Amino acid sequence: MGSEDKDHHRKDWSSAGESNGKQSQQHQRLSNKFLTLPTILTLGRVAAVPLLISTFYVDSWWGTTATTSIFIAAAITDWLDGYIARKMRLGSAFGAFLDPVADKLMVAATLVLLCTRPLDIGIFGQVPWLLTVPAIAIIGREVMQLYIFCYYIL
Numbered sequence: 001m002g003s004e005d006k007d008h009h010r011k012d013w014s015s016a017g018e019s020n021g022k023q024s025q026q027h028q029r030l031s032n033k034f035l036t037l038p039t040i041l042t043l044g045r046v047a048a049v050p051l052l053i054s055t056f057y058v059d060s061w062w063g064t065t066a067t068t069s070i071f072i073a074a075a076i077t078d079w080l081d082g083y084i085a086r087k088m089r090l091g092s093a094f095g096a097f098l099d100p101v102a103d104k105l106m107v108a109a110t111l112v113l114l115c116t117r118p119l120d121i122g123i124f125g126q127v128p129w130l131l132t133v134p135a136i137a138i139i140g141r142e143v144m145q146l147y148i149f150c151y152y153i154l
Contacts, residue, residue: 033092036090036095037081037084038084038085038092038099039095041077042077042095042098042099045102045103046098048074048106049106052109052113056117078102078103081095081099082099096153100145100149101146104142104143104146107139108142111138111139112135
């Protein structure tokens with residue numbers, strides 16, 4: 001079932017090489033509605049970023065549990081909004097733009113939070129940049145992916 005969806009998606013994009021073929025095909029595939037259920041789920045992920053940040057700094061057992069739960073819920077809704085958009089044909093141009101933005105915000109916020117409170121491991125004490133440099137590289141990659149997506153796809 002999943003491979004059929006991927007093959008169908010590839011066929012849609014592979015035939016889009018003609019002039020304006022890509023844009024007309026994308027507009028046919030996307031809904032004109034601004035707020036669809038998948039877009040609302042994505043907006044919920046964007047709204048969860050400040051909540052994730054605030055629960056990260058709570059010094060109690062429930063702060064860690066809440067932060068982990070928010071991140072897991074965001075991962076589940078990321079899958080769910082894509083599934084609903086494909087199966088119910090509720091994709092929208094706004095949702096296609098907002099979904100990767102929400103993903104990038106969640107990943108960037110999580111990486112920055114992890115850098116602000118490094119793990120208490122001996123090797124990090126001797127080399128404090130060991131967590132920060134990979135985080136900067138990952139955030140840079142995420143920003144470049146978003147730029148390429150917006151420039152070439154939308």
